Amino acid sequence: MNSKSAPLLGTLCNALIAFICSAGIRCAPADDQLPRPDTPFTGTIAPSVDNSVPRWSAPVTAPQGAPNILIVLLDDVGFAAPELFGGAIRTPVLEKLATEGLRYNNFHVVGVCSSTRAALLAGRNHHRVGYGTTENNNGYPGYSTIWPKDAASIAEVLRQNGYSTAAFGKWHNTPVWEISPVGPFDRWPTGLGFEYFYGILRAQDSQWEPDLYLNTTPAEAPRNSTGYHFTSDIANRAIGWLHTHESLAPDRPYFLYVATAGTHAPHHVPRSYIDRYRDKFNQGWDRLRSETFARQKTLGFIPENTTSTPRPSKVPAWTSLSDGQRKLAARQMETFAGFLEHTDHEVGRVIEAVRNGPGAANTIIFYIAGDNGAPIGAADGSENLTVPRTLDERLRHLDALGGPAVDNDYAGGWGWATNSPFQGGKIKASHFGGTRNALVISWPKRITAKGQLRQQFTHVTDIMPTILEITGIQAPSSLNGVPQKSLDGVSLAYTFDSPGAEARHAVQYFEAFGSRAIYKDGWTACASHSPPWEGNYSSDYTRDRWELYNVAQDFSQAHDLADKHPGKLAALQAVFEREAWRNNVFPLGGAFLPSGADAPRPSLTAERQHFVFYPDSPRLPLTAVPVLARSHRITVHLDAPVGSQGVLVAQGSRVTGFVLYVSQGRLIYDNNFSGNRHDVITSSELLPGGKAEVAYEFKETKRSTSSGVISVHGIGRLYINRRLVGEGQISHVRDFGAETWRYFGAFGVGRSHISAVSDAEAASTVFTGKIEKVLVDLQPVAIPPRISKAD
Structure with a gap:
């Protein structure tokens, strides 16, 4: 804009404002014309015209006379x-x-x-x-x-x-x-x-x-x-x-x-x-x-x-x-x-x-x-x-x-x-x-x-x-x-x-773990199938023998009529097939089929190798913590004045589990195998007073399976400030992840929950020092080589 056009533009703006005001169009006042915030209102407020009245939504009630x-x-x-x-x-x-x-x-x-x-x-x-x-x-x-x-x-x-x-x-x-x-x-x-x-x-x-x-x-x-x-x-x-x-x-x-x-x-x-x-x-x-x-x-x-x-x-x-x-x-x-x-x-x-x-x-x-x-x-x-x-x-x-x-x-x-x-x-x-x-x-x-x-x-x-x-x-x-x-x-x-x-x-079908049956109008056809834990499991369901019972006359299914009425059996098998498709029963024996690499089971811990836990966490169920039936390392950062004692980390219960704790100044690890065997490692040195880093490391050496339950065996080692202070054989570390439903207890930092893994008094005591955090690594971190006590 040059100097010659400025007066013309001003004239046009003034004319436009005058036109708007003459047409009755309200214009916003300039800032210097606005009333002060504390100026009293001098007009009147019109009464409400929407006829509103207070009301509540009717509560949901059960049908009259509902039991x-x-x-x-x-x-x-x-x-x-x-x-x-x-x-x-x-x-x-x-x-x-x-x-x-x-x-x-x-x-x-x-x-x-x-x-x-x-x-x-x-x-x-x-x-x-x-x-x-x-x-x-x-x-x-x-x-x-x-x-x-x-x-x-x-x-x-x-x-x-x-x-x-x-x-x-x-x-x-x-x-x-x-x-x-x-x-x-x-x-x-x-x-x-x-x-x-x-x-x-x-x-x-x-x-x-x-x-x-x-x-x-x-x-x-x-x-x-x-x-x-x-x-x-x-x-x-x-x-x-x-x-x-x-x-x-x-x-x-x-x-x-x-x-x-x-x-x-x-x-x-x-x-x-x-x-x-x-x-x-x-x-x-x-x-x-x-x-x-x-x-x-x-x-x-x-x-x-x-x-x-x-x-x-x-x-x-x-x-x-x-x-x-x-x-x-x-x-x-x-x-x-x-x-x-x-x-x-x-x-x-x-x-x-x-x-x-x-x-x-x-x-x-x-x-x-x-x-x-x-x-x-x-x-x-x-x-x-x-x-x-x-x-x-x-x-x-x-x-x-x-x-x-x-x-x-x-x-x-x-x-x-x-x-x-x-x-x-x-x-x-x-x-x-x-x-x-x-x-x-x-x-x-x-x-x-x-x-x-x-x-x-x-x-x-x-x-x-x-x-x-x-x-x-x-x-x-x-x-x-x-x-x-x-x-x-x-x-x-x-x-x-x-x-x-x-x-x-x-009509009613039945199926659990591969065993199956169909009921229709007083007759049943059924085929038993052994689950894996019985030792003679087969994934071939075509070899299962079907039986036939007239349960309207044979209350206990004592008299198999499959050979006498093959047509009836075939008809009922067809009904089972229809009901199985309708009810998502297939793939038959689905309970035994793994999720597979393309559909891994959801998990809070899968694919993770590093975990951090804090003492202010609530009681954690075994389903929410890492499975330690493999080589792993537990590191605890703590501040333990002389005389501190109690639980650092505990998992499981009096029936099965482990606990890492401090008693009389020594670091102790106790692996409880089903309440009957305790593998205990005690540090050869006392904890120094004040801040320290203590750790337990487990190195897997072999695995065994009994009745479908996995146990892991290996060597356990204790460290204080990265110095090796204890070592021992650990047998039967339970795979809590394989059958979590079977095991009692929970995971806790700074205390045992529900029941103590060990009978030792300090193994059931809340830690009297201060725990900053607990690290769990499923792949052992690099640590110094074994140091002899003389060093």
């Missing part, structure tokens, strides 16, 4: 274990409930723990919700253990329809890699419809020292003068939740899910309950089975024409055992029996609170006596995992059974006896011994028939449709913006008043 719901699910209980069903174990709570309602003797589950739980809560077949397996998960749709969003749980449906929801006990439906303080949490109980959760997340745990969670946060077990037990604890918590609910929302119906860890191994129970069965099983499993079978007929719980199936070859005859073997086995069964009665007692306390609360008569209770049949495991049972011990050693520790120091299970013969009259057991989905459990339903307001038997073919997927029908809630076609899969179950409500009604659940 309270309690589901009780026991764990690993044989069809005929309780006295009510012909067994020798007292379950007075279950029996009393049956006199008030109905017993079902043709009720089926999946045959393995978490799969049954998923089918129960989802109302869909277990492969359709990713639970064709438990911890043997992989990327196949039926075996991922990733609960899909299009299969909402009954808890979520009820919650969104005005119910309060809570779960207590054993969950076992969260992918193992998601069990950590960083989640994700959408497949924890509180992410699947339960507003409150208290219990354990894994397949099994110590009943005395469990790895507890409250909602999504690690919780400490309450300790008191009368002792602690997990089943008692969850009963107390459930009762407290019921009381709180009664105080604050007595008119709102609730859904309460109590899934005990009883009677899954370990069989942990107060001694007083074991003593109730002292010498009650000296007759052995052969006679127990025959006595139970006779009682089942006398009680009318099984048809009069039922044939008992023979003892499997893997179970030895009782008469073939030595006196010592019989003594050990009898005590194992006494412990299990006490555990079952104790579990029933604690469940009874919850039921009593329900019956004393609001809407007691309008509360329906489903008491499911087992999520699968009894396991037929090791012929001589077990105490601590796979530790080989002589019979004399085991007999010397007989009184330890049921206590916190052992991970005890009974001999397989007792599982066979309590599955009477069926063949097969837990894991074997091919036969009713693994998939048939007893059910009791009580609903005082609605079920008028008392103490009656129902014999229709029913399945665990029927529970959700039953609840929806009796509450008047429709199965949602879409939930949380996700279209929902159809339900697979059929409501049981038709059986409440009609003992002779024709069964409505006409």
